[in-house]
Amino acid sequence: MTSNFYDRIYEIVRQIPEGRVATYGQVAELANLAGKARVVGYALYRVDMQTLDIPWQRVVNAKGEVSLSPLRFGTDYLQRSLLEREGINFSAAGKIDLRKYRWQTEPDVTTPDADA
DNA sequence: AAAGTGACTGTTA
DNA sequence: TTAACAGCCACTT
Numbered sequence A: 001m002t003s004n005f006y007d008r009i010y011e012i013v014r015q016i017p018e019g020r021v022a023t024y025g026q027v028a029e030l031a032n033l034a035g036k037a038r039v040v041g042y043a044l045y046r047v048d049m050q051t052l053d054i055p056w057q058r059v060v061n062a063k064g065e066v067s068l069s070p071l072r073f074g075t076d077y078l079q080r081s082l083l084e085r086e087g088i089n090f091s092a093a094g095k096i097d098l099r100k101y102r103w104q105t106e107p108d109v110t111t112p113d114a115d116a
Numbered sequence B: 001a002a003a004g005t006g007a008c009t010g011t012t013a
Numbered sequence C: 001t002t003a004a005c006a007g008c009c010a011c012t013t
Helices: A004-014 A024-030 A037-050 A075-085
Strands: none
Touching: A004 A024, A004 A037, A024 A037
């Protein structure tokens, strides 16, 4: 049961620090599963039902919004609550500023756009 | 085994 | 800016 993919995914998600969020695509990439973002979502979908040891709430979609299944309707409020509790701020549209809260595991140059 | 589904993402309009 | 399409791969039936 549970393919290796899932174990890898869970491992990554567990490493997301508080006050930070990661996208499904990002988690997939870190888990060596680039392009399989949907699989990540599927894995987390199961995790929610099996265990709560994983901070699934810190995983959001590329739009910076909380994604959820119509089956879990209502849990979006829970997820948002948990994230706000960690210090993450939501916009009026209910979106997260990924530029600021995205879990960055790689050193980027921040694109110093010319010389101001 | 084939077809359908999905907690996604990037491109195009 | 949002909305719709297609691509993507694993899981379920």
